Amino acid sequence: MDSSDDSARGAPTEEDAPPATFADDGKNTIGSQLASRLREAIISGELEAGSKINLDKARKTFNVSLSPLREGLARLISDGLVEFQDNRGYRVAPISLANLEEVTTLREELEVFALRESIRIGDVEWEGNIMRALHRLNRTERDAARPETLEHWEALHREFHLTLISGCGKPLLLHFCNLLLNLNDRYRRAFLIRTSGDRNVGQEHSEIAQGAVARDVEYACEKLRQHIHRTGTNLRNHLATKGVV
Amino acid sequence: MDSSDDSARGAPTEEDAPPATFADDGKNTIGSQLASRLREAIISGELEAGSKINLDKARKTFNVSLSPLREGLARLISDGLVEFQDNRGYRVAPISLANLEEVTTLREELEVFALRESIRIGDVEWEGNIMRALHRLNRTERDAARPETLEHWEALHREFHLTLISGCGKPLLLHFCNLLLNLNDRYRRAFLIRTSGDRNVGQEHSEIAQGAVARDVEYACEKLRQHIHRTGTNLRNHLATKGVV
DNA sequence: GAATATAAAATAATCGATTATTTGTCAAGC
DNA sequence: GCTTGACAAATAATCGATTATTTTATATTC
Known part of the structure; x- marks a missing residue:
């Protein structure tokens, strides 16, 4: 695993100013x-x-x-x-219906497992990081008319999901999840201008986060699984509409 | 995923002679x-x-x-x-007790899941490949006194495990499993001169293979899970003995 | 006219030399 | 004695040019 820019780290976000002294891991060459x-x-x-x-x-x-x-x-x-x-x-890497379905299925397996492990062994700092990531995400506007807000929201969304599982203490698992999130985000950006009308995504995120922080394993994991599954279904419909096989 | 030499392909083994004409995928550069x-x-x-x-x-x-x-x-x-x-x-990549445990845990999750999927959608050719891989493995001697037999046995063992899951139809999943098997095999070669006395590994493999071919999902998956878990425990003891942290 | 062979162009892989960065050593200062 | 800084050696990263392979275009054969 290339440790120089995996972006699968726990807490730090892209806007934290460097602490003046040594902060330049990676990004050099x-x-x-x-x-x-x-x-x-x-x-x-x-x-x-x-x-x-x-x-x-x-x-x-x-x-x-x-x-x-x-x-x-x-x-x-x-x-x-x-x-x-x-x-x-x-x-x-090409996109396809089959690939999207694999990505979704594996996210349901791996991300949920990583959340389970995070809840089991994550510390207080992990909890705090989740609350921060959730807050930032929910406070950020997502306006289809302004692409820069979409991009920003997607970055925070990704950060939220990574933070959720950042406490699991399993580097390989985090690497796998990070890879899946990469692939998933590409489908999101390409096909998800707006989310399906019957969903309140903000609330879904809140429920997952609250379940995690409350250490309610089954509740949080089930909510996350549903969240991933719904997004997968949603994306699949969009792909089908645009004729992607 | 680099497709040139993933060795996570289904059936082909290292001894099949090339079909005379075009057979040189990869290995070129x-x-x-x-x-x-x-x-x-x-x-x-x-x-x-x-x-x-x-x-x-x-x-x-x-x-x-x-x-x-x-x-x-x-x-x-x-x-x-x-x-x-x-x-x-x-x-x-360094080795450690923590890494071995992560590898084992993730194999239990991913390899078992991949077997489940293979049983669900694998075709008859997949079944045949399993029987072949099993036969070759069980017919091969593993003599601690002769390193070359160990090496050969390990290659066939790896091939058997990959074949088991080769029918799952999920390239990403296969890539993950292949990676985990890489890491696992290194622990095996470094620490497993002989298997623990109370195990009949040959029988374990047979049970998994038979369950898979008979499409008995729960039986096969549970047997595979136990097989992976036992090997993990066994290896952990060997590492601990040699003072690896 | 389709299939096959050949030549030319495009593209990928490799090399040897150069530049940048890190690591190790030793001296000076406190 | 320990830290700090300057220097030198070791090592990694990059470049520009060369070689090898694949693809495309063209010609040839059946």
């Missing part, structure tokens, strides 16, 4: 920076799913040499966002 | 070959767990340039066998 930029480009859909990544063009686009470009792409393979074949190069 | 060699070196313990990988020395050892070396190492990161930090280079 060109390869790292490229990985970040490409990751965002893929999740946001700027780089189309399934499309080939031409090394020469990418090299020119980003004004870098081949080495760091391959380096960055290699990390995105670990993140599940890029696929690779010998002598055929890289391509953006 | 120097980077790929290096990944294979390094993978084996790490799982076998030839490269010590937690040790730093010096790029210059490795470059000389393998007589290659930096590019393919980094390429190969990058793949092993995806495999969970190597860790990386910006500007600090690569190191072999």
Whole structure:
């Protein structure tokens, strides 16, 4: 697991100013920076799913040499966002109904399990981090008319889900969940302009968070499972509408 | 996921001769070959767990340039066998009691789930592959006095477990299981010269396989879970004996 | 006219050399 | 004696050029 930019860490969020002194873990090398930029480009859909990544063009686009470009792409393979074949190069991981369903199913298994473990062994700081992430998420407006609010909301949403499971003490499990969340977020951004009318997503998040902090394992886990499942169903309908197979 | 050498494919085994014509998927580039060699070196313990990988020395050892070396190492990161930090280079993934326990726990969750899915949707060919893998495994001698038999047995053992879950139709899940098996096998090779006396591992494998082929979900899954759990316990004792924390 | 072979272009992989960063060593200051 | 800072060595990251492979275009054969 590449520890330099997994973004699967527990609490810290993207807006905390660095504590003045040593704060620059990762993000240093060109390869790292490229990985970040490409990751965002893929999740946001700027780089189309399934499309080939031409090394020469990418090299020119980003004004870098081949080495760091391959380096960055290699990390995105670990993140599940890029696929690779010998002598055929890289391509953006494709999307499909089958893939969405696998991602949803595995999230139901793994994220719920990670929440279970977090509730079992998470400490008070973990609880606090959840309350903070929840508050920030619920206080943030999500306006379909203004894309920048969507993007911001998605970042906080992702942060919330990662924080929920950040107390589980299982690095591999967190890596898997992070990867699944990467793939999931891409479907969200591409197909979820608005959530289904019969849902109150804010309340769903609140229920999960409260159950977690109250250490009510079954309640919290069931709420999270339903939350993931509903989003999966919702997304599936959108994909079907747009003719994705 | 790097599709070039995941070895998480269903049936094919390492001894099938190539069908004369086009059979060379993957393994072509120097980077790929290096990944294979390094993978084996790490799982076998030839490269010590937690040790730093010096790029210059490795470059000389393998007589290659930096590019393919980094390429190969990058793949092993995806495999969970190597860790990386910006500007600090690569190191072999460390072993620990905590890691072994996480690997075991996650195998119990994921491998069992994958078996459940395989039983649900696996086809007749999947069944046949299991019977073949089981037969080859049970017919193979495992003699502690002759290391090459150990190595061969381990390869077939791994193949058996992968075949069991190869029918699940979930590439991401298979990737996760493959990664966990990588990590697990390293503990096996390092600490399991012989299995615990009160176990009949051959019978355990047979029971799992028979349950799977008979589509008895609960029986097969429970047997597999116990099998994984016992091996975990067994390994844990060996680690503790050798003072691994 | 379809299939196959050949040549040319595009693209990916690798190399050797250079630059940047980190680590280790030793001296100076407190 | 311990910390701090400057320097040197070791190591990692990057670059630009070269080589190998795949893809595309074109010609040839049946």
